[in-house]
Amino acid sequence: MHDEEPVFTLAVPKGRVFPEARDLLTRAGLPAADLLSEEGRLVWRAGAVRYLLMRPRDVVSCVREGVADVGLAGKDVLLEDSGGVCELLDLGIGACRLSVCGPAGPDRCWPALLAERGHTLRVATRYPRVARDFFGRRGYSPRVIELSGAVELAPQVGLADVIVDLVATGRTLRENGLVEYEVIGPITTRLVVNTVSFRWKAAAVRALCDQLVRACAPGRPVAAMRGGGGDHHGGDGMAGRQ
Amino acid sequence: MVGSDVTAVGGESPGSFSGDFPGKWVDCTGNRLAAPADLPGNGLDGWLERVACLRAAESVLRELFLAGGFREVTLPVVERVGAERGKEAGPHVAGMGGYRFLDGEGRVWALRSDVTPGLARLVWEGDPGGTRPRRLFYFAEVYRRVPGEPAPTGYLQVGVEVIGGQGAREDAGVLRLAEAVLRSLGVPEFRLTVGHVGILREMLGRAGLAGDRTEAVLGALQSRDYVAVREVVRSVLAPTEAERLLELLTWREGSVCLPGRDVPPGKDGSLPGAVPPAREDLGDRWGELRALFDGGPSPERVVLDPGLVRDREYYTGMVFEISLPGVSQPVGGGGRYDGTLSPEPAVGFAFDLEAVLAAVAKGLAAGRGRARVSPASLDGRLQVAAIH
Known part of the structure; x- marks a missing residue:
């Protein structure tokens, strides 16, 4: 039971990018991220974080509408429609x-x-x-x-x-x-945040960014973190791939 | 009954407003646009209460604006396309992002999608060389095309414009008025995030970004793509200079500093914001920004975001946006637009009245804040409540 409101709600994409996303969130130290599963419950509450699991294409919509404060969204989806969200970090996964x-x-x-x-x-x-x-x-x-x-x-x-x-x-x-x-x-997964959550939950978003930047760092080229084209390791795409 | 405490907006009685506004399908006179079968969930009673609530809110705001020396203006809901001054393409062209149609003689008209361009033109063409500044306000439906929506979506926009008003003092006055508007409607929590496009351009130029790179950074900031901002800045500047600039515009990787509420305005003359710009970043524009905050709204309501960019083809100086907790998008904003809609200097703002009132209702339901206005009686009479 959690009586208090979660600090923030995080939308996580299901599908091919999910294993990489779960690994990244686990390395970043988010509570119970290693227990996230595509099967079963789609809404998880762990500590101060509420996880929502959804189709990759729905992440941006949910963040824009404020259902989730932050989310992991493919650049392909953002290129199609990025209005109403802030694109904060290139996470380098799902390249x-x-x-x-x-x-x-x-x-x-x-x-x-x-x-x-x-x-x-x-x-x-x-x-x-x-x-x-x-x-x-x-x-x-x-x-x-x-x-x-x-x-x-x-x-x-x-x-x-x-x-x-x-x-x-x-x-x-x-x-x-x-x-x-x-x-x-090139396409990679980005950390996106709702434009209003960006203002009102700045401290929580800042802490999450810190954690994710540190988790991205080990063994990953800086260019990928900074969106400089990414390391095309042949990984899975966002909403499906050829 | 004027002067009494207001009835809480909570939906306890059949005729009261139950939380969210049921829809946006109303024209500027309150008439519905949709067919009766499309009446939203709360039915006719809910719809009537919605209109009553809007009219009550308008009364409160009209009183506020008139007391501040503003005069009300109305404009036609249909605009002639091609009558605009300036560029052929741009967000200020009539009907952009909305609906256009032809008359019998082949002329193109548009449903009004914004009020400011027509208002600026009205003042410039209707009263050239007249008294300045002109302080005007309006309540107007604007119509925009929303992907997936079958018909034009109308928003009740409330706005003020100061045509011919110059200087940071005028800008600060507009910020103060925005705060007064939100307080008068009983909004429990809100924030004004303030930036300055003119100073930002100078900062980017002083940092060594050429014209096209400056535009690339401004474009990325406008679309809130901070990944692209970092890419552009790092591709142009040496690492030390790049990180210093990014610290101001976004944050530093590894030590994230988002513009936020955490740092209050300093007593030493610094400005509010997580990474307040140093005097050397602003050069001789420091005083202008300082005046904006000194004469502006309450310190706890305002935060500086040096990287805030709103429509950069339109705004030329101070810009701001209004955000409320729990409302997914900013409910309004504005800024200075010298010479872009007419040859005159001008500053103003607009907001979505329904979105603000919905936030008030949610705040009341959660036990926060007090209503300034509400449809309080079952017999349909409006109440404008004075809370002392």
């Missing part, structure tokens, strides 16, 4: 990249594919805003088809010419006859 991918062929690039097919480029993705921004900066206005999963299926069935999605090892791409055309950017 992968967001890329434009398409069918394997002699040219292996999307402009060549576009020239060959002679119609408006069709892009399937879980990241419509990122895709529109990326192609828009290059002077293209593609037709973006938003999917919620199995994006790599789209070129095979004629739904899209290319996809924009996460890539870690590239195994899933190869299995589906796709290759990576162009990297949009």
Whole structure:
């Protein structure tokens, strides 16, 4: 039983990044973090911390709405919609990249594919805003088809010419006859905080940052901590990976 | 009954307000926009109580503003797109982030998504060379597009503008007025986080950041991406200078110093904030910032965040935002916008009245604070309570 309000509520992503997140929180010394499990209870109270386990894509929404004060969110999700949260630390875990991918062929690039097919480029993705921004900066206005999963299926069935999605090892791409055309950017997990909690729970957030920075340090390149591109160790992506 | 103690907003009686406001679908005259079938959870009674509560709050605020020498202004809810001064694209263009439509002659109009641009234009075009400063206030619905919402979302925005007002003293007066507004509505706890975009730009330039790098840092600060702030600063400056600047803008890794409430304003002339800027960081702008805090709101209500950036295409000097504990996003804010909406200097602020009143109701339910206004009677009469 906990009679007192938790000092802060932390949203933790389930899925492929979960083991790394749990290890990091455990190294940081957060209470009972090693007991976190994807199975069973989704709300945990341990000492002054309340943990919420949820889908990676829901972390940012919960932090924005103030359900959680802080959360571990993928940069891929933040690129799509980061309003209402502060991005405090690059935790270096869940490293992968967001890329434009398409069918394997002699040219292996999307402009060549576009020239060959002679119609408006069709892009399937879980990241419509990122895709529109990326192609828009290059002077293209593609037709973006938003999917919620199995994006790599789209070129095979004629739904899209290319996809924009996460890539870690590239195994899933190869299995589906796709290759990576162009990297949009590196992706890692970030510590995010609600903009109001950032003001009103500054001391608690500051202590958490201290703990996480120390936990990130052993054996991890500084560049990864500081968001300088990350150590692409082929780890799992955020909301799924190729 | 005017002058009596107020009835607590707690939902004990069928007609009283039960906590959260049930919805935001009302136009500037209080008429609902949604179909009757969409009436929110509290039904018609809840809706009527909501409108009554808003009108009572407006009465309290109108009294406050008039006493401060402000005059009320109203503006059309529909604006002509293309009548703005300045850049073609930007947040101050009519209908940006909202709704636009064509009339029969092909002209583009927009539902009002912000009040300040139209108000600044009204003063500049309607009274060029007239008495300054003009102190104005408004209660106005603004309409914005919210992803996932099927229809325009209306917010009851309350704001004040001081058109033609210059100097830190005027800025401090606006901060004091913001505090008075929140106190008058009975908000139990609130904080004004204050920054200064003009001084921040100078600080970045003095630290050695070129123009495009300064814009990159300001952009990252505006989107609250402190990871990107560190990346940019460290890529440009030598380590010692970079860490000194980051200490002011964000915090130091390993020894995190977030702007926060922990350090009260110093008696030695220092400014409130976890990492108060030193005089050498501010150069000859020190006095300006000092005046802002000396003449501003109560020290326990204000905190300095040197890295606070709000819409940088709009604000040019002092900026601030209002945050309440337990409310997930800032409920309002403002600042100085000299020459961006009209050629004149100007400063002002606006806030979401419903969000503030909802916070008051939550505070009352939790036993904190006292209501200044509430719909207190079952027969629909409004009560404006005077708490002494």
